[in-house]
Each structure stands twice: as C-alpha cells, then as structure tokens.
Amino acid sequence: MSTIRSRFKIQYAGFSLETDLNFPAEGVTVIFGRSGSGKTTLLRCLAGLEKSSAGFMKFGDAVWQDESKKLFLPVHRRPIGLVFQDARLFPHLTVRDNLLYGYRRTEPTRRQIELDQVVDLMNLQPLLDRRPQKLSGGEQQRVAIGRALLKSPRLLLMDEPLANLDAQHKQDILPFLIRLKREMRIPIVYVTHSLSEVVQLVDTLVLLENGKSVAAGPANEVLSRLDLAGKVGPSAVGSVLTATVAGHETEFGLTRVQYQDHSLYIPEQPLAVGSPLRLHLLAQDISIALGEPQAPTSILNRLPATVLEIGSMESKGSAVNLKLDVGEPILATITRKSLAHLNLKPGMQVYANVKAVKMVHEIEEY
Amino acid sequence: MSTIRSRFKIQYAGFSLETDLNFPAEGVTVIFGRSGSGKTTLLRCLAGLEKSSAGFMKFGDAVWQDESKKLFLPVHRRPIGLVFQDARLFPHLTVRDNLLYGYRRTEPTRRQIELDQVVDLMNLQPLLDRRPQKLSGGEQQRVAIGRALLKSPRLLLMDEPLANLDAQHKQDILPFLIRLKREMRIPIVYVTHSLSEVVQLVDTLVLLENGKSVAAGPANEVLSRLDLAGKVGPSAVGSVLTATVAGHETEFGLTRVQYQDHSLYIPEQPLAVGSPLRLHLLAQDISIALGEPQAPTSILNRLPATVLEIGSMESKGSAVNLKLDVGEPILATITRKSLAHLNLKPGMQVYANVKAVKMVHEIEEY
C-alpha cells in the first residue's frame, strides 16, 4: 500500500513539533489534538509551507522533501488541495473566481471535477457573484472547501474545515467528502479538535499532544485503546466494525447488515446487498444487559459479547470504559455504579445494546 | 422579570434581517440558526455595531436604541462584553495587555473579576507574554473570551466563542460560563450553529431562519416542539426537566436526584441535598421499553411515561420523534421500525430509559 511518510522538526519559542509519521496514502487520516497541540503546524509542514531543518516527506513514491538532499518541492508544484482554518478567500475576486482559481491552474486532462458539481454539492449557487468579505463565516468556509476541491488535488489537506459550519451543512458536506475519498480515491488529511465530527470518515488517526504524536494507526485500533480513552474525549471513544449489507427494509428506512453471526439495523444506505460497509459504534451509546429483555424495547441492535477488560477505576467521575469482544474488540462506557450493580468481570457473557438511530452519524460506506 | 426587548430591520443585497424579540435579561439566550441565517448580524445589532433604520432596543429599564426618538447609545457606552467570531485580538499588544484592555477601562468599583481569575480559568498563563498572531486558533479564542469577561460586562454577547475549541477546552470553559451566569448573574446572548455545544447552558432559545425568528421562548418549550425537531438537528432535540438533589453515591461518582416520584442517577454534582437542578435529556439518548427488564442492564435511569404524540412519519429516513409525558413532556427519537415493532400509540404506557453517562454533558446546576 502506498503511504505518506513524513518526519518534521519545528522549533518555536515555547513550542516544538517533532513528528515521524507513516500513514496510508488513501482514506482519511485525522490529525487530532487539543488546541495548541501543533495540528496546524503539522499540516503546514505536509503542505510545504513550513521548511523544517531536518524535514522529510514522501507521497507514495514521490519524494516531496528531503532536507538531507536539499530537496524541496515548492507548494505550488505539490498536487495538494489545502483548506485553511481561516478561509483565506481572495478579497478581490468574486466567489466564482475564487472557486475557479485553482481549477484554471489545473491541466484540463487532470481535472476530475467541475464547477457545477461543486456548486451543487456545497450549495453555493446564491453566492457565486458575491464578494467573499460579505459572506458569513460558514459560507466562506464552504467556498474555501469548494475552491480546494476544484483543483482536483491528489491529496487533500483540511484544517478544521467544518468548525464554522452548522450541523446541517456538516451533514451536507460530509457525504461528499466520503464520495471524494471513494470515487476519486483521494486521500485526505483532516485536522480537527472534534473527533465526533469525523468519526464517519476517519480511517487512520494521529493523536497529537504538545507537538508529539502520542498514538497513530488505524482509527479502529487507536480508538479502542482503553488507555487513550481519556485523551480523545467521551464523544469520540468508540470502535469500528466491518459488516456486509444483508437487505433493506425500505418501509422503515432501514438497512439490515450482517456482522459476524448477527443482524444489525442502521439507517438505510444506498448499497447493494452484499456490499461491505463499516459501522462506527460510540462507546457511550452502548449499554450492557446481562440477558435478553423480556419486555419489548425500542433498541433494535443487540450483540452478544464477552467482557475482555475493564478500564481504570482511578479516575474520578462516574464513568468507566469496558473492552468487549464481539468478534472484534469494542469499547463501551457505563457508570461505575452499573459496573458494580452488574458485577461485571473479565470473561463474563453479556449483551451490548446499540440504538440504531444513534448510528445515523456514525456510518460510513466503504 | 427584567427583559431585553429588541426590534431590528437590516437590508443587505440578497439578505434581510427582521426580528422582534423579547427575551429575559438573565440566564443564557442562545441564538441558533444555520450558517448565513443572520446570527452574527443580529448580535451586532444588539451590540450597537449596526444601526438599523427602525431599530429599537431596551435592556431592562434602559433604552439603548430607539431610532424613532433618534436615541442611540454608542457601543462603548453599553455595558456589554463582546466575543467576535474571529477573535480580533489587538496585534500590537501582548496577550496580557489584550486581556487588560477592557479591564483598565472599567471603573474599579464596577470590576467583578480579576486578571488572575481569568488566567486560571482560561488556562492562559503560558500565553500571557506572547503576541496574539503567534497563537493557535483556539488559543486566540480563549484570550478573546477572557478579554470580554475582564470588562465585567452586564451583558455578554458571544459569537460562536467555542467553535474553534477542542472538547476539553470547551469543558473547561463551559462551567465557567455557567458560574458567570449564576454568580455574577450576568445574562449571556450566545450565538451558535451547534446546539449540543450549549445544551448545558441554554435557558431561552431563538431560532433564526433566513433573518427571521421562527421560534423563540424557553429552551424547554422550543426544544420539545415536535415541529421544530427537524430544524435544530438530531444532536439538539431534547427536553429539560427540573429535579431535586436527593443524595450522593460518592463511591460511584454519582448523584441521585428526585424527579417527580422517581430516582435518577447523574454524575456527581457538588450540590447540597435538596438543591434544585435541571436535567437535559437528549431525545436520541432515550430508548423505549414496554416493560421492566428481566435481565439486569447498565441503564440506571428508567422513567414510566405515557405516549402523548407521535411525530410526522412523512420525512424519509429511519427516525421518528415521540412526545412522552413523564410529568412534563419530553421527546424521544426511535426508529420507525421500533415504532412499528412496539406498536406504539398515543396513550400507551411505556418506560423511557436514559443512560446516566450520557447525562454528563447535559447537566446544569441551577
């Protein structure tokens, strides 16, 4: 598999970035960390906007930077699309000309996307002839994303592109990012401080702390590491399962998927029966039962599971994380009182219940 | 009760704001709407940064603007604190001097908060001597909030102040905003596109659409209106219940509260037994069961409820909203399949199950 290999070292007064990363040149790599942890700085290094003394970066087989050999591909020669944290729309151009700026600088044969498509997808029609400075914060950000896409980049670098967008616009844009990744097979490096925003997207996760990568790897693995649970925040701890489409219940707007021996329901997906598909389960959305419920409940999804490991009880607060085995390890967050009440121990057989509606935002097509 | 009365009319090419609002001059009023709906414009009108032709605004008994009488209190004479969507830190001042800018312009007798407090609360110590332009996006935003607070305003206006902050920093700052509101009794008008961010805070909710207020009133009422559910987004639909602290289970980090005849567990709160307290229940965190579970589960909270109303089935998608009566009306989101499966009808007796861990972020002290 083709990868993006990079090594950077940047020194500021009071802050230093030192990373050595190797992540796949496909799918979405999320760089996650607290405010000030160096996410933007790392992204700028990848884009070629910061020259680090001992930098190295290789995209697939192409070496973009190797300071030991004095090699440095300048930004404009890198086939990247970059979305800045502040939108940086050109104030002297209309929205249309902003959008077309990179497009016009892309060889026609290399273009993979057209203005109309982007305008539709980003809902930009009413803005096309406006000036950027008269747009609202979220409108600006949508234009900035569109502008980067229209360059038909081979690598998309995005710095908190959705931070200023409302839930609805996020929901409008996310599927497009998913399609980008799937149809155009364009790898995305996505910086965010909010994992829940991208939990639908993430394949690889890099956790930054104080300029250092403290964890990096498949999102699945990183997210289900009990020791990191405290770092990613309650709304992100979770797991990724791979399942297959088993059928559709169109009357209810649901799709039935097969995971191991079990059927699960998720909101309807436009996928053929047999398609593979990934499910994101947030730890806090899973509840534990010791047996089958007698009375009917609204919870559709129930997986038999074995308790593998119980998280640290040291931390104060009411919650504790469990690692369960449902074929693969998944995480569940429950109260310590429930832990005591259910008297859970490693090795016990339990049921993990997941509300199907909660999977609306945690679903990703493959 | 003292209120903030306002009426504005602003006309831009392609957009017009027209609002007539009356909300309490205490607690947190959230102005919520999609990107481009006019939130920032409304906030600017309240601050006195936009002069609208037929504007009117009254804060408690003080008339700040009445264009019919040519009355307009200039921005700097209004006792407001304003946090801009872009931080707008003064580039020629250090972080410390930025923080102290408003403080120094506040009469000593009117000061309610000191630099040290704000520095502690916003975690700004390492930044004090830095220049704003070298701060990361989130760092800038924290300084901007601190700067506005240090003016000891009588009304705090915030434009998406947390959009650039990570979950941890949000969690650090939110309790402080709650304390602001409670201890300093300072009313806050808070603009956001993400209701879940402020669901802990909100007392009054104003829903903007296309420059018009489509709903305004106590958050409780607005949020539990079934017809608005589609507008506020799945992560915000919910309800607010008032309960009383009944006891603490410190060993589990839990507090037991009494709601009507029922006991509920929430993460431990530093409140005396008997204190009143509000609970936020998100509709999507509630599952429905027709009877008591036989097998023990990790769900601690269970409320008997009567189905009041079933939301529109027209919308496509898998989810449907129910209005339940648990003494007060609350909303629950379930799949349409579950609705059919459980054969729910108005008037049926059911149980509403709520995971306690899910209440961590939905709790607010009164």
Add this chain to the structure above:
Amino acid sequence: MDWQPIWITLKLAATTVGVLLLIGTPVAWWLAHTKSRARVWVEAGVALPLVLPPTVLGFYLLIALGTNGIVGGPFESITGSSLAFTFSGLVIASTLYSFPFVVQPLQGAFEASGRNYLEAAWSLGASKWDAFISVASPMALRGYVTAIVLGFAHTLGEFGVVLMVGGNIPGQTKVVSIAIYDHVEALEYSQAHWLSGGLLLFSFTVLVTVYAFNRRLPVHLS
C-alpha cells in the same frame, strides 16, 4: 562652516512634520473611514500641491501670504508681523507642500487596519478617541514612520517653495538646501559637496535608525 542654515533646516523640518501630523492625522482618518461623496474631492485636493512646480507654488503662496495677500494681509493686521519671509510662513508653505506625503501613508495604514479592531476596542469600553489612540494609532505605526520619513525628507530637500516664500534671509529662512544651491551658484563647489555630503550622511543615518527601529515593531497585520 556655517551652522545656522543647518539648525534652521532641522527646526523647519521638525516643526513642519509636527504640524503635518497634527493636521494630516484627522484628514487621513476621515479619508480612510468616511463614506461621504466629498471624499474623492478632498483626496484629489490633498495631492494637488504636488502638481505645481515648487517655485510656482511658492509664488502663489507668496502672493497669498504676503503683506497684501488674503492670508498674510489679515494676519499682519492682527499680529503686526508678516507671514512671508518669516519662519512661520515657511512652516505654512512646507506643510502645504508636503501634505500628501503625510496623508497618503497614514490613510493607507488606517485603511489597512480597518474597522474590525476598532469595533473590538469600542466593545471593550473605549470611546472613539480612546480607540483611535490605543488601537488605531499603534496599529498604524508603520504608516506613521513612513509619513514622518517622507515628510521630513521632503521638507529637508524643499527648496523652490522655501526660497520663494522665505526669501533666503540668513538666520531666519535660509535653509541648507538654499545654502547648497547658493554654493553651487557661487561656484563654491567644494563647500557644496561638503554640505550635500553631510546632509546625505546625516539623513541616511537617521533613516537607517528609523527603519531599523521600525523593523523591530511588532505590528504586522497578517
């Protein structure tokens, strides 16, 4: 070496720059922020003194400031002393002539920093005046440096206007530029070279110092 012209020159340049800043700042501010339709007219008017040859401008100023002039006449009848051929007259003339060099950079700087930071200052309780002093001015510091440098240098080198209005009176209105000119005219080339060289060296030193200091200023708008 005759130090008097040097002293007078420095005094003139410093006074002129002072007056220019005092008058130029509000004008530049107004130009940067107004939406009035009068704006372009004022803007054009400010640049206008540049267009006339200095001697000709000086000639008209002489007429205006002289004993019978529309400015000089009333001034003389009130104060008893004339404006033409005095240091005050020189200051007025230089101010007019160097006006655009001060207004333009200031206006540019004020426009560049825009309204956003002012809004922030107002919201923090600063009156318009306070916000101007504590936010707009320091943010326009580089504009001020440019304005001062251009204004000062231009006044140093000024000649035609000064010669006409000032009358080249030793000890009163004879400035370095005229002194150099006189030396050249009088074929005293070596004195001219020395004086020119000195002026250049002095100016260069001042300029380098100013710019080096300016470099260290923390204000960059982006």
Add this chain to the structure above:
Amino acid sequence: MDWQPIWITLKLAATTVGVLLLIGTPVAWWLAHTKSRARVWVEAGVALPLVLPPTVLGFYLLIALGTNGIVGGPFESITGSSLAFTFSGLVIASTLYSFPFVVQPLQGAFEASGRNYLEAAWSLGASKWDAFISVASPMALRGYVTAIVLGFAHTLGEFGVVLMVGGNIPGQTKVVSIAIYDHVEALEYSQAHWLSGGLLLFSFTVLVTVYAFNRRLPVHLS
C-alpha cells in the same frame, strides 16, 4: 498657447511612472517580504534622493549623466548619444527623484496583505510569479493607485532636477513647470496664472477620476 511643453510633460510623467512601476515593484516587494539585514539600508537609500534639493540633485545628476560622467560616459560610448539634455536623461532623473513616492505605498500595500493570501494562491497551484500577478498585485491595487498618483504628480511638478538635467530645450525637454516658471520670472503673470490654472484643473480632474474609480474597487483588506 504653446502645447509642446504640455505634451512633453505628459509624456515624461507617463514614461517616468511606467519606469517607476517597473523598477519600484520588485524593490517594494523585496522590501515587504525580505528578512535580510540589508533591508533597512536599502529602505534608507530609497528615501535618500528626497533629501537633496532638486537643483542640487540635478547638479550631481548632470555630472553623473554628462559626457564625462560615470553613467553618461559609458552610455555615450556605447550608444553614441549623450544622456544629459535628452528626454531619456530626464526620465532617469525623474525616476530617481520620484522613486520613494512609488516604492513606499507599494511596500505598504504588499506588507498589509501579507503572506496568508499568497500561501493560499500557492496551494492552489500558482507559482510565485503567478501568485504575485493574480493575487498580490490586485490586492495591492490601492497601493498602486497611490503610487501612480504620487509619482505622476511629483513628476508633473518636478522642476529643479528637470531644469538642470534637461537643459530646457523646446520640444525636447522643456516641460510645463519650466514654462510656468519662465512666465513668472518674465513678469508674464497672466500667462503663468493661466498655465498654472490649467495644470491644476487638469490634475484635479484626473485625480478625482482616479480616486472615484479607486473608491469603487472592491478590495478592502478588512
């Protein structure tokens, strides 16, 4: 009325502004973006021609550009024609003299727009040159307007240098400013008034037009 000086003046001003923009732009760009320590020296050097009285500057230029001068000598031996007393010589002299008025506003404009938008342009595939043309220049449009106005006006009004280097040759180097000056000296006041009035009116019209257009430009940085 003698139109020749007017025509020459306009030609001189236009050519000079053209040359100034051509040379001034890279210098201003370099000054705005370099971190080199040489910067302050260049910055000071740019402002230096301002300091000398025009006639004196003209005198030194005459020496430098003349048949035996360090510039004029080589030029003459290569091209066979001299620089002094020619239109080319005037352009060189005016360029030098008006240089700071073009560099300073451009530098200010380039500094104000900063690196951020350039980074955006690069990331969208624009080379440094392309980004300069398509982003930095249009964003600095107001700086360009100021530079052109100051440069043009200053050349119009230029006199001392032009007189010295140009030799006042009718049809070649006799510009309006000299013509007005001649009228004043020759006591032909009414001609002087007419010519000055015409120059002012023309310039004012041009300036108002330029500024009105400038006003309508969409570029504001904030």
Add this chain to the structure above:
Amino acid sequence: GEVTVAVASNFLNPLKTLIQEFQKQSGHTVRTVSGSTGKLYAQILHGAPFDVFLSADSERPRLLEQEGQAVAGTRFTYARGKIVLWSADPHRINADGQNILHRKNFRRLALANPKTAPYGKAAVTVLKRLNLWTSLSPLIVQGENIGQTFQFVATGNAEIGFVALSQVGDPRLKNKGSRWIVPEHLYDAIDQDAVLLTRGESQPPARAFLLFLKSDPARERILNYGYGLK
C-alpha cells in the same frame, strides 16, 4: 546699523568682496539675499524685508520705482554685464571665437533663458547679429539663469556656452578653459541697476552702501571681476 541687500545671483561673488571692504570702512553689517532677479522682484512686491536691490537688469528696478516700492531717483547702473563665449576645454575656442560658431563643431551651445535672464537675451542678440540664430538654435540648451548655464559648460555637457565674463573672471577660474570675449557691438548693453527700496529709505546704512558702490575703489573691483561700467 544693518542693511539687507537683495542681489542677482551673478553679482553675488563680487558683492561679497565689496561687502568686506564696506563693513571695514563703515562698521555697518550687510546681509545678502541672492536669487534670480524675477524672484527677488516678486518678493519685494510682496513685502520682502530688503533695503537695497541689485538687479541683473535695468527694467525691474525701474518697475519698482514706478510702483512706489523703490525710492525715486536712487537708481543707477552699478555694473554692465559682458558676455563671453566659453568652453571648459582650453583648446576649443581660439582668439576669433566666431569660427567655432560658424564651423559648428560642437554638439551643444548653452545660454541662459532669454526670457528671464538678461545674459540670455544678449546671447540671442549676438547669434542673430551673426546670422547664426536659425542654424544654431537646434543646438541650444538653456540654463534657467546664468549660473546654471555656466554649470552646463563647466561640466562639459555643453562644449561651449555664452556666460557672463564676471563668472569666468572669477579669480578661482582665472585662465581656465578657453574663451572669446564677445565684442560689445554684437549685443545691447546689459545694464545692471541698483536701487534703494522704500524699506531702506530711512536707513542710513543703506544709502551709505549705495554711495560706496559708486565709489572708485568699488568700481575698480567691479571692473576687475569682468564687468563693464557705464
């Protein structure tokens, strides 16, 4: 007492030596203000604080008299300008300077602006009387005043030029370059007049200075500087 003398630039250098002598004799101090005649004239009209005006022509003093800015009857010719064809090159001009004008083996001929400078006007007359005006006028470069004209020639930018004899008669330039002193019949006399200004009327030192200017030793010096006298 003190006296301020406004003097046409071409006479500044001779005046300086005259002043030294006058100050020694009388104990008065003299301040000089030099400039072009046109400029000084305009300034006097508008109230310049000058006591005595030494013009480069006779017309401006006459006009001042008419306009009441000068004391009637005090005007007299203090010097008569002579023009010389001069080159910085010691070999360019031989005894009969007309040759070079006829042969035209030069590229630039400098003279002062005939409109504003009396020496320029005289130079034009010379060319006209020699019937060279039409053929030479394309080669002419004009200095704004006689000082600038001199610089054109002194720097070699104009090979030859008509300048004031007083300029090349300056002791510091004695015998530099080559010259042809233009015969006086080829141009009308350049009478440089002095006049007492109304401001100096009540000032004895001003009158004393004018008297001194008429004295023999002063006239001698003026002649030495290359001026003629009436």
